[in-house]
Amino acid sequence: MQPRQQIRQTIRHARRQLSRKQQTEAAQKVAARFMALPDVMNAQRIALYLSFDGELDTQPVIKACWQAEKNVYLPVIHPFSHGHLLFLQYHPHTRMRINRYGISEPTLDIRTLTPSSKLDVIATPLVAFDADGQRLGMGGGYYDRTLGLCAPNSTAIGLAHDCQHWHPLPSEQWDMPLSHILTPSQHWHWPA
Helix, strand or coil, X not given: CCHHHHHHHHHHHHHXXXXXXXXXXXXXXXXXXHHHCHHHHCCCXXXXXXXXXXXXXXXXXXXXXXXXXXXXXXXXXXXXXCCCEEEEECCCCCCEEECCCCCEEECCCHHHEECHHHCCEEEECCCEECCCCCEECCCCCHHHHHHHHHCCCCEEEEECCHHHECCCCCCCCCCCCCCEEECCCCEEECCC
């Protein structure tokens, strides 16, 4: 097995072992950190994602953004451009569908589409991260491609559990490091 796949299996197992109480407390702490970031306070268009497979629960962040009157966007797998994401505005009553990975996403409606280059903040899911701002995703490259198109206009923020820290992560030339990673106990930051 390749090192990246071993790391993915180890970390995914660790985060699935967190209790409901640990998940809830972690999500609340990260939401508070997220909303306190100047980049978030000054943002109007924030891309988030719906948690899956033990990822840090993003519902508290989404609700906090709505309460702060921020526009929230969720990723949708691009129907024609393989490996790319679209971002659609998300409200409590947005019609949803399940994508090919079993993840809930908004039903495609171009009226709610925002170009990724217009997003102020992009919160990214991740499997693991290291002390240099590298993230390890699920291996599809969706967020690396998105961040490559959005830099330097958007602030990239990884949301994670503390158990997802791994050092050092193997990296490839196409891997896009993050500006911030927020965990329940720490705010990791790498100035641009």
